[in-house]
Amino acid sequence: MNYLKDKKVYIIIVLLYIIITVLNKLGLLNSYLLQIIMLAGINTIMTVSLNIVNGFTGQFSIGQAGFMAIGGYASALFTTILFNTSSWPAYAQIPMFIFSLMMGGLAASIIGFLIGLPTLRLKGDYLAIVTLSFGEVVRASIRLIDYVGGPRGLAGIPRYTNLFWVFLFTFLAIYGARNFVNSSFGRACISIRENEVASETMGIDTTKYKVLSFTFAAFMAGVAGGLFGHLLMFLQPDTFSFLKSNDYLVFLYAGGAGSISGSIVSGLVLTIVPEMLRFMANWRIVIYSLVLVMLMLKRPEGLYGGKEFKWLKPKKRTVIAGNKGAEITN
Template structure:
């Protein structure tokens, strides 16, 4: 007679359910404080990390539209420009304001956060206004509409006195720091991963795979595409607001079609639909030109030679991108995340050694 199997004891989760939502924040805040303290002595390192963080926010946010939803937007720099100019103008207006109940540094950060949110909300509103009529379109038609929006924003700021016209907007307080920038990096990555795992995210994936079948199953494809567009535009506006607060001046030349295509390249290189792929591609494409500049600068320090090597730096950069896309047309990770890919790579290496 067999004895009945005893039920296995229930394993308690390592993290209580009540803390799962706030645990990432509790871990990120002290890490960012240490991060800021470690970089306090290097201005160039701080600037480079700020640029890297802004690129990560832009790539991850665009990945929601181009990767998860399967649309093709090439006007992301336009939403970045809206956030940059609105946040910068708000900071200029609030520069003389001080919250008496807070220390000066804390008051500046609170006002900076208000300006960022205003820039993000303005970009989200533009995303809604552009997305509502245009996201009924598909493919190349949507790309043309978003490209037109980016050019319209650039022309508007070039002819607006409050935004400095073609000369740009200067005198914006330099509030942005690597810790603040990477706090928003943490937020956009967390929001993107939560969205991908939610019911809304599954609807977006279904639209990407087969929009006709998604409509047949009752998915409001236009509504979900507009929500994804607003989500993406909000964080693009945040990235623009951060950018405006660590560069000396913002002008229309910083938000051209070329800037939009740089962001698209980051998303495609990382893998359409992969959040961690967008992060790694943004880091790689930010550091690669700087690394090549340092390398060529070390090879030729004379005036004429330095000019020649700097002229060939960008063609080599483009050639490397072409080689990467030919060797990995699906991007670094495809639609998967880094934790899905690394175990397979490690198991292959281990099998080869055995």
């Protein structure tokens, strides 16, 4: 029983996956709704990745969609441009898809590293301006590269992303973020957020950890971009404008900066609810914005600010430590 209790979350995730699949097979969940669920997963990955930089490391980065674009295009490069994988047999397509996602993540993280190294010495508003410009530079540059379709966009990307992959990568992103935050790496990042001067004097190479968190987050965003491209089967540079980055900022702060739980909830809810409000036509934007204003007034720290779901918290080690401690004092 205890085992089941420990693994409750994993069981819920698997059950959720099965329920959605069955509903879809029975025709109760049409492909439009399924697509929204998958987008919600991708948006969750993006919000979690932004949370690592903004929420946990305390740097104000606002160009996350730029990394998503790099990841999307880099992975499409492997499945669509360099190799025409849609003509490949199915057993070769999937490994290539996973490989391309990793390449998307890698490309984004390399760019993240190169951008982060000089700019993370900047603080606050300055970093915001640099990351904002970075996102726009990415978008504008892709428009100029004819090889990937330029401003017309890149069509004909095979649809490899399905519910399973979205579930898997969303889970991995959350799991990875949780483990990162609850390690010496994450604690170092939190110390930078809390007090950079004290962090340095505690022996923490703040530049190194800032670049690390930036690079790690860029990797996640890159993978999310790859999933995004292989879901919509089409990439257009203007999709990744500042508006997209802005969406993720809203998701992050509505959910609560510094809370992974908040990013999950807002990534899911804020993707799905506006779609459900579609019957109200243009009023939905008004209502969506009003809800956000009210949320910020009532809970300026975000829905889950400073809180975490139990399964996202580190395991209590004090029991072990307490026992060993007793041995030592005796």
